[in-house]
Amino acid sequence: MDDSDLAGSLLAALPVSGVSVATMGGLLRTETVSASDPVAARLDELQFDLGEGPCWDAVSERRPVFEANLRIAPRRTWPAFSRALLDHDAVEALHAFPLLLGPLALGAMELWCDRPGDLPDASARRASALAGQVSRHLLRRAVSDVADDQAEEVRVDKYSRRRIHQATGIVLAQADLSAEDAELLLQGHAFAQGVPMREVADAVLDGRLSFASGADGIVER
Structure with missing residues (x-):
């Protein structure tokens, strides 16, 4: 497109x-x-x-x-x-x-x-x-720049990448999205906040960030 x-x-x-x-x-x-x-x-x-x-x-x-x-x-x-x-x-x-x-x-x-x-x-x-x-x-x-950072992260930190996969699984359940869209949502939030994607993944896994569908949208605790 x-x-x-x-x-x-x-x-x-x-x-x-x-x-x-x-x-x-x-x-x-x-x-x-x-x-x-x-x-x-x-x-x-x-x-x-x-x-x-x-x-x-x-x-x-x-x-x-x-x-x-x-x-x-x-x-x-x-x-x-x-x-x-x-x-x-x-x-x-x-x-x-x-x-x-x-x-x-x-x-x-x-x-x-x-x-x-x-x-x-x-x-x-x-x-x-x-x-x-x-x-x-x-x-x-x-989020193209975030995606580039993510690719670099995969090369240097496989543990972070595993946590991103885990967080993607949580987000796809919270927001009722496909795995591809759930990862894109994580990237978008990282872009909006100006932080690495691994930080967003950590927040999801720790329960400090939720993408559950609802009137409040993204919820940070």
Whole structure:
């Protein structure tokens, strides 16, 4: 998956007018990673500047936000963002999908449509699946330096590597993830905290850190 045409490949798979992918929140810096067109990019920029909109809601609520008819019967209103949309009369519907991996919220994938209407169920399911793939891609990209450190660690400290494997087993049970995603989650937390992965693994094994799914997300004791 390549950032250069990430939005374009998503657009080709979904029945919408435009797509954007943005990182938002505390883990990754707030920015548009990819946009299929200027309208999609501008919708992201407005939400970054105003601090409100469907992408922010999707991230904070950890579930998709669907606005099938922004002009006549909006389900939600965002005071500043709704006013700004008046300058973009091509946008009739907006749908935002959170980019999540376990308890980590990375950002949002936004779909805009030039006609009002609900996103068909099959398309919504496909968009959710694609959002999961995008989440893994973004986190792998962000933790590439951590992964390099981890490779060095494998060469010099097999004991640390065993503890990482053990911690991965605990995390996959806590967060209901595959082994690959559980290890990626450990890497992401190490990246966010700026610490070696072995320290995160030790915290999990000692019971000081939990990735159990729930309202509180990652819990440190």
